[in-house]
Amino acid sequence: MHPRAAEFEERTRERYEVDLDVLEFEAGTETAAAAADAVGCETGAIASTIVVSLSGGERDGALVAAITSGTNRLALDAVADHFGADAAEMGDPSRIREVVGWSIGGVPPVCHDDALPTVFDPTLAEYDTVYGAAGTPSAVFAVEPETLAELADATVVDLTE
Template identity: 80%
Template structure:
């Protein structure tokens, strides 16, 4: 197992007392479509974690913005204006990859919905709740893990709200 995927499973065990079974693929799973093809599930059952930067939301870090996470169905497109409205921010944009790595601890393409270095306010796409099992990134662009969507939302301390286009 990839070192970062092993780190993810260890963090999940330590933080949430859950055992994660990581699926690793030779072909990348960095997009929802690629992950769905690899797993053999609907693209909508892929739980993509998108880190968003909010402007005007009152961040105290001195960076001028706040990071939030959105766990969305791979079949949906995140509506950044809806994210800004939900968090009472003036604007929302995709977060800078370097800042994601520095703050969240994972690189884009493999950002898991759990086990971040910093706690981020998180929203959860209700489309995912239609599935018995969803698949999230497990810390690398070629690993995923299966989980019940309600359990995932609870572990991520996520608010279930539709912020998709």
């Protein structure tokens, strides 16, 4: 197992007292469609974690996380409105790595170095099992959507287009 995927698995055990089995794929799972093909599920069952930077308002400069269904596109204006910011944009990859502790393409929805305010796409609740990144672009883990929202301390709200 890749060391970062093993680290993710260990962190979930230590922080949440939960055993999440990490699945690794040679083909990679960088996109929701690729992850769904590798896992053998619908693209909508992929729980993509998107880290967004806010500007303006009380949270100026803050990073927030959005866990969205692989079939949905995050509406950055809706994210800004939800968090009381003037605007929102995709987070800078190096800042994400520094603050969250994981690199884009493999950012898991949980086990961040710094806790981020997190929103959760209600579309994910339509599935019995969803799959999130497990620390690398080629690793995912399976979990019930309700459990994932709870572990991420996420607010369920639709901020997609």
